[in-house]
Amino acid sequence: MPMLLQVENLSVGFRSVQPGTGTPRMARAVEEVSFCLDRGGSLCLVGESGCGKSVTALSLLGLLPSPPARLLGGRVLFEGEDMLRLPPEKLNRLRGGRIGMIFQEPMTSLNPVLKVGEQVAEPLIVHFGMRPAEALKRAVELLAEVGLNNPDRRAADYPHQLSGGMRQRVMIAMAMACRPSLLIADEPTTALDVSVQGQILDLMREMRESAGSALLMITHDLDVVARSADQVAVMYAGRIVESGPVGATLADPLHPYTAGLVASRPRLGWEQRSGLDVMRAKLVQARHGRLSAIPGTVPPPLERPDGCAFSTRCPQVFDRCRAEMPPLLPLTDGKVNEGRSCRCWLR
Ligand SMILES: Nc1ncnc2c1ncn2[C@@H]1O[C@H](COP(=O)(O)OP(=O)(O)OP(=O)(O)O)[C@@H](O)[C@H]1O
Numbered sequence: 001m002p003m004l005l006q007v008e009n010l011s012v013g014f015r016s017v018q019p020g021t022g023t024p025r026m027a028r029a030v031e032e033v034s035f036c037l038d039r040g041g042s043l044c045l046v047g048e049s050g051c052g053k054s055v056t057a058l059s060l061l062g063l064l065p066s067p068p069a070r071l072l073g074g075r076v077l078f079e080g081e082d083m084l085r086l087p088p089e090k091l092n093r094l095r096g097g098r099i100g101m102i103f104q105e106p107m108t109s110l111n112p113v114l115k116v117g118e119q120v121a122e123p124l125i126v127h128f129g130m131r132p133a134e135a136l137k138r139a140v141e142l143l144a145e146v147g148l149n150n151p152d153r154r155a156a157d158y159p160h161q162l163s164g165g166m167r168q169r170v171m172i173a174m175a176m177a178c179r180p181s182l183l184i185a186d187e188p189t190t191a192l193d194v195s196v197q198g199q200i201l202d203l204m205r206e207m208r209e210s211a212g213s214a215l216l217m218i219t220h221d222l223d224v225v226a227r228s229a230d231q232v233a234v235m236y237a238g239r240i241v242e243s244g245p246v247g248a249t250l251a252d253p254l255h256p257y258t259a260g261l262v263a264s265r266p267r268l269g270w271e272q273r274s275g276l277d278v279m280r281a282k283l284v285q286a287r288h289g290r291l292s293a294i295p296g297t298v299p300p301p302l303e304r305p306d307g308c309a310f311s312t313r314c315p316q317v318f319d320r321c322r323a324e325m326p327p328l329l330p331l332t333d334g335k336v337n338e339g340r341s342c343r344c345w346l347r
């Protein structure tokens with residue numbers, strides 16, 4: 001069976017000007033990003049702010065403003081069709097239909113002047129051709145499925161009458177209304193407090209398991225990765241630097257950047273973590289040195305160093321890193337590292 005989603009060498013830039021000189025330049029925000037997603041599978045793109053996670057997701061969906069954004073290369077095969085080359089009306093039909101989307105801030109995605117029931121009903125009318133009364137009835141069922149009490153009454157509320165967590169539940173109901181084969185979620189829980197975050201992640205899992213949807217999740221939070229996906233791709237400065245199964249990647253990161261993210265994973269104090277977590281973290285520290293937080297920030301596209309983009313922050317940097325960009329290569333050392341790739345001269 002073919003893959004559900006195959007992203008091949010996706011490169012996206014923004015028309016920009018060189019700081020200082022004012023010369024026009026192409027800021028390459030995403031460079032040669034490739035990943036695949038099986039039907040029903042789940043993959044997280046993770047990395048710090050400015051790594052290119054949202055640009056990747058938005059370009060799949062044709063949602064980047066162009067100009068300034070420009071597709072510089074690559075293909076995105078969804079159910080066999082290249083989404084980057086679909087005519088706008090066909091792409092529109094996919095969005096909200098076979099592809100559901102959830103974004104970080106529900107207030108920007110929900111329409112403030114429409115009742116939430118009408119908003120959840122809309123994709124059913126547009127994509128399934130339901131009559132409005134029938135769609136509204138299904139919308140109320142969906143609001144119940146995402147855990148809203150009194151869904152009949154809530155359906156008549158406007159978004160501002162709901163809490164942040166409830167609004168995110170409404171977004172999930174909308175995104176899942178047409179039982180999409182792919183759900184794309186960009187930082188869906190970042191604006192929520194930790195306990196609500198967990199509930200929303202559990203809800204997303206239940207909803208997508210019942211619909212058989214695959215998940216492409218974008219987050220900067222490794223706890224979200226651990227809770228929501230089977231596969232992870234770590235992005236740094238527009239490129240994937242490591243990818244593989246979530247368990248192995250978090251337990252034994254290959255790339256110094258991933259190791260830095262793992263070692264600086266906040267949230268729980270040592271005493272609250274399981275013995276296994278503590279052991280793993282000690283192992284990572286023994287191998288990669290203590291990185292309580294990675295110093296510095298992700299360089300913007302026009303300020304990336306030569307060679308490996310992480311070389312300016314890497315505790316294990318050596319000469320070759322500053323001169324040559326390492327390729328992303330699959331690991332070949334046996335079963336434990338099956339399905340893992342890393343972009344580092346040390347591997
Ligand atoms: N509309 C735009 N015009 C110009 N540059 C942009 C635009 N959108 C994004 N960029 C640039 O592309 C790069 C990647 O941004 P992106 O939004 O994908 O980061 P991200 O990984 O999603 O970060 P965050 O965690 O903050 O959401 C950044 O350097 C950003 O400045």
Ligand SMILES: [Mg+2]
Pocket residue numbers: 053054055186
């Ligand atoms: Mg983003």
